[in-house]
Amino acid sequence: MHTYHNPIHAQHAGQKEMYRGHLVPCHEVPDRVDHVLAELRRRPLGPLLTPADPDEAQLACIHTPRYLDFLAHAWDEWVALDTAHAHQDALPSVWPTRGFRSDVLPANFAARMGLFSYDAGTPLTAGTWAAARAGAACAQHAARTVAGGERAAFALSRPPGHHAGPDFFGGYCFLNNAALAAQTLLEQGAARVAVLDVDYHHGNGTQTIFYQRADVLTVSLHGDPHTEYPFFLGYADERGEADGLGCNLNLPLPRGTDFTLWSAALEHALTAVTRFGAQGLVVSLGVDTFEGDPISGFRLQSSDYLRLGERLRHAGLPTVFVFEGGYAVAEVGLNAVNVLAGFES
Ligand code: 6XA
């Protein structure tokens, strides 16, 4: 399996995130990807490659031009407000809610931070834009490799992507790598593609991007949003709308879910993927379903990830794995590579 990894991911290194009302050290740290890469060097599954530049036209197909323009210039604007900002990440603190305008682009930087985000847990740093773009390129290249005939490929990058929507960041995500991979498979000839999100958290960004489209099935297994982030999306009655009606499936599960219950939901998800007639599969591969994850509530064990990989292989589709969450840093390499190794076995 080819892996495209992001050589500049560590340029995105947030200091603090707002968590339960306090600024705490970021959970989403550069070490996460370094551990996965180290595990892939210990248990090689194929070539480790770095991508060229992202396909800009496709970025602008998944995200809005004004959002991309904001991200491209946000850091410079932040530092221009106060030179002390050069050593301090930018976090939003004001948001438009129901009844507010979102068509107007405020001149005020804090207002635009809020317009283009939905939480205060996602610091924007000096290297965020560069790292996110290189990650997008990883996803696009991995998908092209699969479209070119490889059975599977892995996009290993951070910041993650599945919470990023057409015009918003949040949940540690800025550009939606899984959506870019799905779009690439379509552009390279697949008529229908499925995105299967196995991260602990609902992939609200991916759902929103494809919600009205009939060519992409989005399926997510996740902690029940009644109690789990992102709270405001991810319920079972969200089925898609307009042309996309019936093309979204949410399988929320309670805290404490173990692999027995989780894998029953996976069967349900894969049945939907088969019925949809997907010609390619993108897996949003978060391993924050692990029992030891510090911010999540499922109870998967390291060996369960091997079974997950085997099951995904059995689905029989060209598959692009895209790295998402997983914060038990010492085990994140083992768990993520177990999925890939199970797939290859
Ligand atoms: C709230 C938790 C963000 C979850 C990020 C994640 N700050 N998403 O792992 O998959």
Ligand code: ZN
């Ligand atoms: Zn997650």
